[in-house]
Amino acid sequence: MAAVSGKRLAITHVIFDMDGLLLDTEKFYTEVQEIILARFNKTFDWSLKAKMMGKKAIEAARVFVEETGISDSLSAEDFLVEREAMLQKLFPTSELMPGASRLIEHLHAKGVPICLATGSHRRHFELKTQRHGDLFKLMHHIVLGDDPEVKQGKPSPDVFLAAARRFEGGPIDSQKFLVFEDAPAGALAAKNAGMSVVMVPDPRLDSSHHAIADQVLSSLTEFNPKTKIVVV
Numbered sequence: 001m002a003a004v005s006g007k008r009l010a011i012t013h014v015i016f017d018m019d020g021l022l023l024d025t026e027k028f029y030t031e032v033q034e035i036i037l038a039r040f041n042k043t044f045d046w047s048l049k050a051k052m053m054g055k056k057a058i059e060a061a062r063v064f065v066e067e068t069g070i071s072d073s074l075s076a077e078d079f080l081v082e083r084e085a086m087l088q089k090l091f092p093t094s095e096l097m098p099g100a101s102r103l104i105e106h107l108h109a110k111g112v113p114i115c116l117a118t119g120s121h122r123r124h125f126e127l128k129t130q131r132h133g134d135l136f137k138l139m140h141h142i143v144l145g146d147d148p149e150v151k152q153g154k155p156s157p158d159v160f161l162a163a164a165r166r167f168e169g170g171p172i173d174s175q176k177f178l179v180f181e182d183a184p185a186g187a188l189a190a191k192n193a194g195m196s197v198v199m200v201p202d203p204r205l206d207s208s209h210h211a212i213a214d215q216v217l218s219s220l221t222e223f224n225p226k227t228k229i230v231v232v
């Protein structure tokens, strides 16, 4: 039984987002989107990025073609096809974000239940993590964007609620979960799931998007597990 500290239950479980949080992959999406937009003499900016990151591919694609005004020339589906070949070359070079392996290894060593919940589909997940298998193996389970239980992408809570249900000894109260996220949609999804969220945003993301988070860090290296997580 978790200790009740104040009005909320103590944190005992952790859910990690992946792109932009554990892996430095958001830059690949940006690079490819800039290449495609250049053909239409348009530029990509962080206000648009803020609306796309964290979402399921087709949902982010719709935002992209509509917000940039190119939907009459390029459908969301055709955008996904066009970017695929470029992403498939970039994803296998994905590097870990600073502090990612240290935090995952620390929590795993302490017996804290940890898992992954990402908007990335399986084929992209495999490409991005192929050099980091030993680290991702420490996750109790992994919920992907194309999981049948994930009806809607972030900011819907689906992926985090599905992740919460897959630990042993369920159902576990959402209040016992701490989510690590980089994206506004992801942080909102965590709050929609009734969970606490530590946001580690890209410094280029406007700080107005930080308000929803329970804690904002500039890097995972700054996180002190002792301040937030009860090691059961």
Ligand SMILES: O=P(O)(O)OC[C@@H](O)CO
Residues within 6 Å of the ligand: 017, 018, 019, 020, 021, 029, 052, 053, 054, 055, 056, 057, 117, 118, 119, 120, 183, 186
């Ligand atoms: O949920 P994450 O792992 O950030 O993945 C989102 C991805 O679809 C790119 O924005």
Ligand SMILES: [Mg+2]
Residues within 6 Å of the ligand: 017, 018, 019, 020, 021, 053, 054, 181, 182, 183, 186
């Ligand atoms: Mg992310």
